[in-house]
Amino acid sequence: MSEFVKVARVGDIAPGSGTTRYLGTTPVALFNVDGRFYAIHNDCPHEDGALGEGSLCGSVVTCPVHAYEFDVSSGECLTDSAYCVERFEVRVDGDDILLRRPEP
Numbered sequence: 001m002s003e004f005v006k007v008a009r010v011g012d013i014a015p016g017s018g019t020t021r022y023l024g025t026t027p028v029a030l031f032n033v034d035g036r037f038y039a040i041h042n043d044c045p046h047e048d049g050a051l052g053e054g055s056l057c058g059s060v061v062t063c064p065v066h067a068y069e070f071d072v073s074s075g076e077c078l079t080d081s082a083y084c085v086e087r088f089e090v091r092v093d094g095d096d097i098l099l100r101r102p103e104p
């Protein structure tokens with residue numbers, strides 16, 4: 001079973017925003033939705049836009065390249081269901097935010 005890895009601190013990501021972190025060599029888009037944290041693969045499954053640089057409205061991030069929308073809590077693509085994105089498990093431990101890849 002993979003271990004949780006610290007990637008950020010709670011204060012690094014303001015509510016309503018996102019950023020990009022790495023879990024090993026994997027880029028992960030990490031979002032703060034009203035104090036709850038969610039993580040999805042940073043690479044948009046459409047054409048590799050950086051989802052961590054997208055704008056966040058509620059739990060929906062808009063890809064900065066072609067504006068496909070993704071629910072960061074489920075990884076579902078709201079624009080085209082063929083393009084769901086990988087999710088990561090998030091744990092908050094004190095001020096630390098930790099991630100791990102879910103078991104298959």
Ligand code: FES
Pocket residue numbers: 044045046047048049063064065066067068
């Ligand atoms: S690269 Fe994200 S919508 Fe096209």
